[in-house]
Amino acid sequence: MILKKERLNDLLEALASKATVYVPRELDGQTRFAPFAKGSAVELGKAKTVFSPKETLFPQTETLYTYAQLGEDITLCETVNTTNQVLFGVRSCDTYSIERLDEVFLTRTFIDTLYLERRNNTLIVALGCTEPDRSCFCTSFGIDPAAGTGADIQLTDTGDGYFVEALTGRGTEALQAWSPFLTEGQKTAARELTFSLALDTSNVKDSLEQLFEHAYWNDLSMKCLGCGTCAFVCPTCHCFDMSQNNKGNTGYRFRTWDSCTFSDYSMMAGFHNPRPTKMRRLRNRFMHKLSFFSDRYGSSLCCGCGRCIELCPAGIDISRVIEDTSSLMGAGAEQQGSTAVKEVAS
Amino acid sequence: MANTQETLRERARILLEDGTLDYLIGWEAGRFEGQTTPLIIRTVADVDRLIYNEYCVHLLAKYPLADKTTKKIGVVVRGCDARGINLALKDGQIERDRLYLLGIPCQGMKDAQTGEELKKCRECTHRNPVVYDELLGDLLEQSAVADRFAEVNRIESLSADERYDYWADVFSRCIRCKACRDVCPTCTCKECFTDQAAKGWQGKETSLAENQNYGITRMFHSGERCLECGECERVCPKGLPLMQLNRKVIKDVHELFGEYIAGIDDCTPSPLDHYQLDDVEEFM
Amino acid sequence: MIAISHDCSCETNPLIPQVCKVIAVTQETSDVKSFRVQTLDGRIPFSFVPGQLGMFGVVNHGECMFCVSMGGEDWIEFTVKKVGTVTERIHQLHPGAQVTVRGPYGNFWPADACKGRNMIFIAGGIGLPPVRTFLLHTLANRSDYGRIDLVYSASTKKDLVFKEQLFDLWPNEPNMHVHVSVYRASDDWDGPVEFTAPYLESLGLDITNTTAVLCGGPSLYRTCSKALANMGVSDNDILTTLEMRMKCGIGKCGRCNVGSKYICLDGPVFTQAEVNAMLKD
Amino acid sequence: MSLEQETLNAVQENQGGAVVQEAPEAWKPKILAFTCNWCTYAGADLAGLNRMKYPADVRLLRLPCSGRVNPQFVLHAFQKGCDGVLVCGCHPGDCHYSTGNYFTRRRMLLYRRYLEYFGIEPERFQIRWISGSEAGKFRDTVVDTCEAITKLGPNHKFREEGR
Incomplete structure (x- = not known):
């Protein structure tokens, strides 16, 4: 079935009546996933949004529970979230990232029910990529830009419309509501996309582990500012911190995004910090993205979207880290250059 | 521009070879056209990676401060970097004799996407480095700068509620990644108030109130020592108009305490570091 | 779903x-x-x-x-x-x-795996409570375990935790020896004044068929694991807990990773061999 | 409905309406006055001794010197619910620590314009030099500030209304 491009806004309005429809929109000069309102311009042409759809499933600040203290006794009220939402126009790199967030929040002994409720109330409509950005390298991690794994409905651009196909049972069920907007049509052959950036990431995990003590990390981290931009724009970063906000005898406990590059990320009571220097924090970030996560969950935590490449204030580039480490490994890291980690303070 | 790069490389090769420098901080080309990234060179072999073109946007003044050893550091300094180095010297963050400054008069950097001159460079008042050990290329004639405080005046003309709504909208978009604090040459405190959530100075929540507390207090801390290097606006992933914050403080400083150019040298105390007996008196 | x-x-x-x-x-x-x-x-x-x-x-x-x-x-x-x-x-x-x-x-002390072995419990300052949970378990089923030694030290006498059990109850448990030292002498202390690691080695405990349980601050942990190695205890027989790094406890907040190990899901109890295998970030 | 209201309602349901919600009577301004211990606090004390009347909406916060007033205190005061902030100190030259109020003068000159730039009405944030003997001036300052702020009404800016 084909959804003609001129019927797109009507479909979105229909969907918006029953659920919050997040579409890529340009707000204040940045594209991000924002709720669709009648007549808002939808940016489906751009390869990726500046800010990932992660904030719709795992918001930056989220209330865990509210509490009230009257005299001695305390009452906790869990916040329940039942809003239906549709993520429309999600690229394959972001659906891959949503799958990684699912693995973190929904498996391994504990289920994060806040994330689970939101995830179960979300219909994901993937849109195949037509024209990748300069910094896109999702194919290097085996992601097919035309097929959004883990999405419910897959759209493929066919010039004047989108070929619609359901991938999951939930997708077919949702498609019934779309039928008035769809017309018959065949899927055209997928165009061959040219990626200006393609890397061999097969041995990146081992080479990173071998180079753990190499001086490469010192020079790389000296230019890092220690800010949180990369973690906050990254679609797969999921670390959070918890705190509370009091007002008189009531208040709420919340969790909010945190970045392992922040200096107080792993600070403990008594001011012991297992990662005191910027080098260790930045090294831990790249190791977690490219090595530690695949040890635990079997797939890389980097989806190759290139958002951190575009937005890092110091121009630190994860694709260069991948290239440099494999070239250092190629040149026999142990012989060349001192392996002792020259510790640069803070 | 190209021959400046050649002289820079050639000087770097000599300085690294004869041991006056342990390492040099400059820029290298990024992966894409128009993208650069700071570079630390320790050996002569890396000198060819060193570049100087119209996309070298990063401020280098803060990088030497992280090195607590006694190594001799070379830094390529344009107008804003030189003022940043002066600020660090005035604050006693680093000793002057550990630094070897290669001054380059800067005719303004370009935005890689649009190709125009960056906003911060259009409004730059000090294109020539104010402190250097060596000057590569001849001094530029300082072009007149349009009124830097135009936006500040526009906001001041609004009513109180309009001003509040304008800034409430700006601060509601802040994601507290703290890139503006980490890039700012004035922000060199050992432990910043934003990292002391336990002591209650700044909560971790990204609510409007916490963002206002962060944005207003951080910018007032750098306030009158701000170099107007425009880095905070460049690095903000949300594109917030942060320069309108510090320009307000600088405008008031000029009106109240007389002309003060931050980082012009490494000795004059900044306005809030000292006082005059006959200061403006409004509180009688 | x-x-x-x-x-x-x-x-x-x-x-x-x-x-x-x-x-x-x-x-x-x-x-x-x-x-x-x-x-x-x-x-x-x-x-x-x-x-x-x-x-x-x-x-x-x-x-x-x-x-x-x-x-x-x-x-x-x-x-x-x-x-x-x-x-x-x-x-x-x-x-x-x-x-x-x-x-x-978190996981727990491998009590069953240590059945039939002699035990050396080593703790420093506030490291005693985690070690005491295992010690109380061994005392509860005393017959399953051989000789028990407790080497405990704190900075001064008044910082010693669970004094009543340390000096009155545990010394007269069967086949159990309590060795307490302090780092800084004070006039009301006549016992040994030594750091934990040298004190541990000076005791010359017999380490055949022995499991060591170790918990304390980072410096105590480094020095005592070396001391135990000098005494000949194999890495698989040294147990420790890295509970200090845990934050959310449910393996989601990403805070407690040492290398690819999550202390809250894979630990906090590890053997020295497992700790040596971790990347020292 | 704010989060706090929801929680209080939830508590009411659990305990069968045990929570008594006091009736919201006429609004009275909340003003926080940072007073320097050596001059203004003594002045306020003297005002009390002389039985001077001034509205009770002012809460005094005693600080060693007006120089101790961190601009963040002022912003936190507005965020935590104050409608007006008063920073009082000794006259320049009389400071017990000799230079405290000179720095305060410069800092507050800038900070007052800064908060106005963000939308705070000038009457809500005032700075005054009140010496230990000027009990009358202390009372007049407090009376004028209360009047001005009552005219302005409650402050809704910078309030912590949650997200």
């Missing part, structure tokens, strides 16, 4: 604690107190195995992860040292105050 693969009984959010009340507070030292906690209707907040941890917090100040230092029929006890804002507020609790508790988290 998302295929859920988990064996956890929680249907509510695992980050939501249950409200409990403090029934007893004992002052161990000037800055260490033990808090006995029970649910509002008098039940044990959660069942636990020695070595597991629980999240203990005051509702408007925050919560921290503590090892369950002792457990009874209908209560559990946390031993808390005053080091930060939350622990400071916890130290102001008095019996009857209401707190938030959740747990249990």
Whole structure:
């Protein structure tokens, strides 16, 4: 079935009546996933949004529970979230990232029910990529830009419309509501996309582990500012911190995004910090993205979207880290250059 | 521009070879056209990676401060970097004799996407480095700068509620990644108030109130020592108009305490570091 | 619906604690107190195995992860040292105050694997409560274990935790030897004044068929694991807990990773061999 | 409905309406006055001794010197619910620590314009030099500030209304 491009806004309005429809929109000069309102311009042409759809499933600040203290006794009220939402126009790199967030929040002994409720109330409509950005390298991690794994409905651009196909049972069920907007049509052959950036990431995990003590990390981290931009724009970063906000005898406990590059990320009571220097924090970030996560969950935590490449204030580039480490490994890291980690303070 | 790069490389090769420098901080080309990234060179072999073109946007003044050893550091300094180095010297963050400054008069950097001159460079008042050990290329004639405080005046003309709504909208978009604090040459405190959530100075929540507390207090801390290097606006992933914050403080400083150019040298105390007996008196 | 693969009984959010009340507070030292906690209707907040941890917090100040230092029929006890804002507020609790508790988290001391072996427990300062959970278990089923040695030290005499058990109860347990030292002498202390590692080596304990259990600050941990290696204890026989790094306890917040290991899901109890295999980040 | 209201309602349901909600009577301004211990606090004390009347909406906060007033205190005061902030100190030259109020003068000159730039009405944030003997001036300052702020009404800016 084909959804003609001129019927797109009507479909979105229909969907918006029953659920919050997040579409890529340009707000204040940045594209991000924002709720669709009648007549808002939808940016489906751009390869990726500046800010990932992660904030719709795992918001930056989220209330865990509210509490009230009257005299001695305390009452906790869990916040329940039942809003239906549709993520429309999600690229394959972001659906891959949503799958990684699912693995973190929904498996391994504990289920994060806040994330689970939101995830179960979300219909994901993937849109195949037509024209990748300069910094896109999702194919290097085996992601097919035309097929959004883990999405419910897959759209493929066919010039004047989108070929619609359901991938999951939930997708077919949702498609019934779309039928008035769809017309018959065949899927055209997928165009061959040219990626200006393609890397061999097969041995990146081992080479990173071998180079753990190499001086490469010192020079790389000296230019890092220690800010949180990369973690906050990254679609797969999921670390959070918890705190509370009091007002008189009531208040709420919340969790909010945190970045392992922040200096107080792993600070403990008594001011012991297992990662005191910027080098260790930045090294831990790249190791977690490219090595530690695949040890635990079997797939890389980097989806190759290139958002951190575009937005890092110091121009630190994860694709260069991948290239440099494999070239250092190629040149026999142990012989060349001192392996002792020259510790640069803070 | 190209021959400046050649002289820079050639000087770097000599300085690294004869041991006056342990390492040099400059820029290298990024992966894409128009993208650069700071570079630390320790050996002569890396000198060819060193570049100087119209996309070298990063401020280098803060990088030497992280090195607590006694190594001799070379830094390529344009107008804003030189003022940043002066600020660090005035604050006693680093000793002057550990630094070897290669001054380059800067005719303004370009935005890689649009190709125009960056906003911060259009409004730059000090294109020539104010402190250097060596000057590569001849001094530029300082072009007149349009009124830097135009936006500040526009906001001041609004009513109180309009001003509040304008800034409430700006601060509601802040994601507290703290890139503006980490890039700012004035922000060199050992432990910043934003990292002391336990002591209650700044909560971790990204609510409007916490963002206002962060944005207003951080910018007032750098306030009158701000170099107007425009880095905070460049690095903000949300594109917030942060320069309108510090320009307000600088405008008031000029009106109240007389002309003060931050980082012009490494000795004059900044306005809030000292006082005059006959200061403006409004509180009688 | 998302295929859920988990064996956890929680249907509510695992980050939501249950409200409990403090029934007893004992002052161990000037800055260490033990808090006995029970649910509002008098039940044990959660069942636990020695070595597991629980999240203990005051509702408007925050919560921290503590090892369950002792457990009874209908209560559990946390031993808390005053080091930060939350622990400071916890130290102001008095019996009857209401707190938030959740747990249990982490794996536990391999009590069965150590059956039939001699035990050396080594602890420093506030490291004794985690070690004591295993010690109490060995004393409870005394016949399963051989000779037990406890090497415990603190900075000064008044910082020694559980003094009553240290000096009165445990020395007259069968085949158990308590060795206590302090770092800084004080006039009311006539025992050895030595750091833990040299003191441990000076004891010349026999290490055949022995498992060592080690818990203390980072410096104590480094020096004592070397000392044990010098004494000939193999890496697989040294157990330790890295509980200090845990934060959310449910493997989501990403804070407690050492290399690819999550201390809260894969630990906190590890053998020295496993710790050596971790990347030293 | 704010989060706090929801929680209080939830508490009411659990305990069968045990929570008594006091009736919201006429609004009275909340003003926080940072007073320097050596001059203004003594002046306020003297005002009390002389039985001077001034509205009770002012809460005094005693600080060693007006120089101790961190601009963040002022912003936190507005965020935590104050409708007006008064920073009082000794006259320049009389400071017990000799230079405290000179720095305060410069800092507050800038900070007052800064907060106005963000939308705070000038009457809400005032700075005055009140010496230990000027009890009358202390009372007049407090009376004028209360009048001005009552005219302005409650402050809704910078309030912590949650997210």
